[in-house]
Amino acid sequence: xxDFKRHLVTAALPYxxxxxxxxxxxxxxxxxxxxxxxxxxKGKDVKFxxxxxxxxxxxxxxxxxxxxxxQDVVDKYHSIIKKAxxxxxxxxxxxxxxxxxxxxxxxxxxxxxxxxxxxxxxxTSEQYFDVEANQFLADRYIMGTCPKCGFDxxxxxxxxxxxxxxxxxxxxxxxxxxxxxxxxxxETKHWxxxxxxxxxFLKKWILEDHKEWKANVYGQCKSWIDQGLQPRAxxxxxxxxxxxxxxxxxxxxxxxWFDAPIGYISATKDLTPDWELYxxxxxxxxxxxxxxxNIVFHCxxxxxxxxxxxxxxxxxxxxxxxxxxxxxxxxxxxxxWAVWLHEYLEDFKDKQDVLRxxxxxxxxxxxxxDFTWKDFQTRNNNELVAVLGNFVNRTVVLTNxxxxxxxxxxxxxxxxxxxxxxxxxxxxxxxxxxxxxxxFREALKYFMDLARLGNKYLADTEPWKxxxxxxxxxxxxxxxxLQITANLAVMSEPFLPFTSKKIYDFLNLEKVxxxxxxxxILNEGHVIKKPVLLFEKVEDxxxxxxxxxxxxxxxxxxxxxxxxxxxxxxFDDFTKMDIRIGTILEAEKVPKTKKLLKLKINTGIxxxxxxxxxxxxxxxxxxxxxxxxxxxxxxxxKIKGIESQGMILMAENSDGKLVFVSPxxxxxxxxxxx
RNA sequence: GGCGAGAUAGCUCAGUUGGUUAGAGCGCAUGAUUCAUAAUCAUGAGGUCGCGAGUUCAAGUCUCGCUCUCGCUACCA
Numbered sequence: 001x002x003d004f005k006r007h008l009v010t011a012a013l014p015y016x017x018x019x020x021x022x023x024x025x026x027x028x029x030x031x032x033x034x035x036x037x038x039x040x041x042k043g044k045d046v047k048f049x050x051x052x053x054x055x056x057x058x059x060x061x062x063x064x065x066x067x068x069x070x071q072d073v074v075d076k077y078h079s080i081i082k083k084a085x086x087x088x089x090x091x092x093x094x095x096x097x098x099x100x101x102x103x104x105x106x107x108x109x110x111x112x113x114x115x116x117x118x119x120x121x122x123x124t125s126e127q128y129f130d131v132e133a134n135q136f137l138a139d140r141y142i143m144g145t146c147p148k149c150g151f152d153x154x155x156x157x158x159x160x161x162x163x164x165x166x167x168x169x170x171x172x173x174x175x176x177x178x179x180x181x182x183x184x185x186x187e188t189k190h191w192x193x194x195x196x197x198x199x200x201f202l203k204k205w206i207l208e209d210h211k212e213w214k215a216n217v218y219g220q221c222k223s224w225i226d227q228g229l230q231p232r233a234x235x236x237x238x239x240x241x242x243x244x245x246x247x248x249x250x251x252x253x254x255x256x257w258f259d260a261p262i263g264y265i266s267a268t269k270d271l272t273p274d275w276e277l278y279x280x281x282x283x284x285x286x287x288x289x290x291x292x293x294n295i296v297f298h299c300x301x302x303x304x305x306x307x308x309x310x311x312x313x314x315x316x317x318x319x320x321x322x323x324x325x326x327x328x329x330x331x332x333x334x335x336x337w338a339v340w341l342h343e344y345l346e347d348f349k350d351k352q353d354v355l356r357x358x359x360x361x362x363x364x365x366x367x368x369x370d371f372t373w374k375d376f377q378t379r380n381n382n383e384l385v386a387v388l389g390n391f392v393n394r395t396v397v398l399t400n401x402x403x404x405x406x407x408x409x410x411x412x413x414x415x416x417x418x419x420x421x422x423x424x425x426x427x428x429x430x431x432x433x434x435x436x437x438x439x440f441r442e443a444l445k446y447f448m449d450l451a452r453l454g455n456k457y458l459a460d461t462e463p464w465k466x467x468x469x470x471x472x473x474x475x476x477x478x479x480x481x482l483q484i485t486a487n488l489a490v491m492s493e494p495f496l497p498f499t500s501k502k503i504y505d506f507l508n509l510e511k512v513x514x515x516x517x518x519x520x521i522l523n524e525g526h527v528i529k530k531p532v533l534l535f536e537k538v539e540d541x542x543x544x545x546x547x548x549x550x551x552x553x554x555x556x557x558x559x560x561x562x563x564x565x566x567x568x569x570x571f572d573d574f575t576k577m578d579i580r581i582g583t584i585l586e587a588e589k590v591p592k593t594k595k596l597l598k599l600k601i602n603t604g605i606x607x608x609x610x611x612x613x614x615x616x617x618x619x620x621x622x623x624x625x626x627x628x629x630x631x632x633x634x635x636x637x638k639i640k641g642i643e644s645q646g647m648i649l650m651a652e653n654s655d656g657k658l659v660f661v662s663p664x665x666x667x668x669x670x671x672x673x674x
Numbered sequence: 675g676g677c678g679a680g681a682u683a684g685c686u687c688a689g690u691u692g693g694u695u696a697g698a699g700c701g702c703a704u705g706a707u708u709c710a711u712a713a714u715c716a717u718g719a720g721g722u723c724g725c726g727a728g729u730u731c732a733a734g735u736c737u738c739g740c741u742c743u744c745g746c747u748a749c750c751a
Binding site for chain 2: 215216219220222223224226227292293296322323325330361362366367368369370375378379381382383385386387389390391393394395396397398401402437439441442445448455456458459460462463464465467533534535536537590595596611612613614615631634635637639644646648
């Protein structure tokens, strides 16, 4: 493995429209922090940069909804996020933000450099423009009638009623959400990064030169490259963001994914005047820590940008984690299904390390993992308290009890003693190997092995018995046990920084470097203090409290999930709809689809074919004979080449499951619903 | 449906280039121990490595097909 002179480590920029939760921590920030702390302990020259990603359309929408400015939104979440990271000991050298002046200049300059080199292609297309507000409209700012379901409040990118993805020009009667006026189509020019042009380079760089990347990362990159890369737009018509630094680009900003990764560079600039060393010197190793949703940006797009510019380093590795679930359910900000970092600290004061430990031990390195409170309790009680905390405590207590807290001078060490001490070095080497290959849960396991080794050593040597007969021997034993404890203080620092500090404190020791591991860190005669408990048990009731909290969230979601009433319609509007009771005669899956069933339905009027997206919830054989409500006078529509003549009425419950709307008692086909 | 990732002990997961009797932690059982936050230590039970073929002297590991889970994507009136 090449030995680099210095390291630059980045962690994905969190998007500043909400606080951060355990998923963020487990996926990106804890592993990055462990890695960086380890490098620092080894005396490496390392910079660890991150910051808030503060541009993009969702922030402007949130601002509009809350009646505040986008700057207010990002100010609020930037400070919440920044504090959460500090509280958990995520040791950034700088936590920056993309709304800063430095970033605007850097991103702007980066664009200009590529522009001047002719690295972009320009394309002109027609987009909606609000004449009153004098600006182009983002897809989300256009509302109109959905061409598919007729819902009159569909957005330009998606109809919330039927879920269809749309493009703004498909909407009927489009209206601007800014002024309410009808927008006009107007030509607008945008700049594209021709990823296709970089394809040969990416192919070699990733597929040949970086086969060591994690399977999920390598696989996803390969899939993208194999499918052929397309030019990607790097500008948007929006007024929140970084203006495109070209004369003819008034009212345009850099697309958020273009500006966000440049945030790593801006952060480094504000951190050190030597920033170029960290970005451009070939002796610097660049590593991006991200979640799996960010793989394409960090492995394909950002490297293409850097390559196009020409003077920057490319990442040596991009260790992306999978996702963390919570109690068997996807973590979701909008559904409030998460453990928020600031709330955790309210309930578990000063227990940052417990969470860091549990998240590391169960880190989603190779596949999605599940966080459960029960597991949290078990790991705390059976591993942190029983193995680590207990070993340190018994060693320090014994030393205080037998030798008044003075590190005893050992006699001649037995083979067992030496064996045990040399084991520390083996553990150190294993741990280093894991760290350097980004296997942090494995590294954590090795660290815990050291505490286990200590417990075993004490059980085997039994100093509490020997003290009655052979005090000299006990001196050697506690000397060895104390060295293990001191080694634990050093080794725990990357994983459990708060705990590490506690151990150092009562050992009355100054922080030492990684390379001290395996040596005798505590000198004989050195006086240690009384121990403090490193961890305390988590009781059942604390866990129940958390589970209740989640249960409440579930209930609250069900309550709030009820859609508000739609616009009032007249009786005439209603009578236009012809809804009948029908019976399903035949049902079969539409080939090559996941959700579609082709149904033959006896409507009383006739027998007709209806295509319906219910295949995920019903097996075709089991719904034959089922009575349903069917809208019979809906205009026919072709779906997957089959003409669908009507629409089955379904109710969606709070779990998202579909149920038939059918009469309570068996009714004759063709009966009208009114 | 397309693409990617995953499926190994009751639970959570390792298993790097195919190589002896498939490992760890937790849980469980039995025993030892009492310095320690009733914490520790030892031993043991427990696996058709998702299913089915194939390549090989040898397959958890490679190839093909299938099933299920997760993510992206398409389909949903």
